[in-house]
Amino acid sequence: MRCLLFFDFDGTLTPIVARPSLAKLGKDKLELLKNLAKIPAVTIAIISGRKLTTLKEKINIPGSYYVGNHGFEISGPKTNFVHPKAKEAKPLFKKILLELKKGLRGIKGIIIEDKGATLSLHYRCVEGPKVAEVKRIFNKLAESWPKSKIKITEGKKVFEIRPKVKWDKGEAVRWLLKHLGFQKGDCPIYIGDDTTDEDAFKVLASKGVTIKVGPLKNSLAQKSLKDIEAVYKFLETLLLEISAKSC
Numbered sequence: 001m002r003c004l005l006f007f008d009f010d011g012t013l014t015p016i017v018a019r020p021s022l023a024k025l026g027k028d029k030l031e032l033l034k035n036l037a038k039i040p041a042v043t044i045a046i047i048s049g050r051k052l053t054t055l056k057e058k059i060n061i062p063g064s065y066y067v068g069n070h071g072f073e074i075s076g077p078k079t080n081f082v083h084p085k086a087k088e089a090k091p092l093f094k095k096i097l098l099e100l101k102k103g104l105r106g107i108k109g110i111i112i113e114d115k116g117a118t119l120s121l122h123y124r125c126v127e128g129p130k131v132a133e134v135k136r137i138f139n140k141l142a143e144s145w146p147k148s149k150i151k152i153t154e155g156k157k158v159f160e161i162r163p164k165v166k167w168d169k170g171e172a173v174r175w176l177l178k179h180l181g182f183q184k185g186d187c188p189i190y191i192g193d194d195t196t197d198e199d200a201f202k203v204l205a206s207k208g209v210t211i212k213v214g215p216l217k218n219s220l221a222q223k224s225l226k227d228i229e230a231v232y233k234f235l236e237t238l239l240l241e242i243s244a245k246s247c
């Protein structure tokens with residue numbers, strides 16, 4: 001039996017911070033993940049909305065897989081995948097980026113994250129009264145964007161814009177299970193905290209264990225862990241159990 005451990009990054013392995021660039025994994029926590037990855041029967045994949053290169057800079061676990069841009073980019077041992085639709089949509093995303101920069105110019109606290117094939121507009125640093133204005137401007141701009149080509153989702157104080165293609169964290173998980181030769185009896189575990197993780201919870205509903213960080217309300221996950229600390233407690237127990245069984 002193999003254990004495939006899928007983790008979201010922000011809000012699951014690291015606390016959500018005011019500036020995404022400042023998110024950092026503590027040394028002990030990284031060590032715990034590395035120890036899990038050292039077990040031959042364990043494979044780790046980090047699945048995030050972040051740009052692949054940024055994700056790899058933030059968390060470096062030898063032998064692991066990294067899924068960036070909500071699944072549009074996947075990298076790992078002998079693995080380099082970019083979804084063709086992501087390549088195709090680049091010019092459109094360049095245009096949207098310029099419109100967002102222009103439209104939201106002057107609003108303090110806005111962070112526009114250019115991830116190549118996808119874009120994120122973070123407003124967690126915007127002062128309360130200004131948030132409604134950000135949303136109004138964003139929705140106004142979005143009216144002119146081709147609905148047939150892009151998909152907009154709203155997460156925790158962030159708008160995410162992605163190419164419109166049936167491809168998400170769930171599809172990336174499906175791709176990885178196939179790529180890694182997942183077999184009946186293997187145990188995939190997915191831990192995530194945000195709306196974009198729901199696609200993965202759905203894909204793994206009958207195949208593995210799905211865990212939401214935070215309240216289970218409105219989630220497709222089977223179980224929940226209270227917070228990030230509880231995630232690491234769970235991983236410590238898992239490490240002990242798997243090591244004992246040498247699974």
Ligand SMILES: [Mg+2]
Nearest residue numbers: 008010011194
């Ligand atoms: Mg998250």
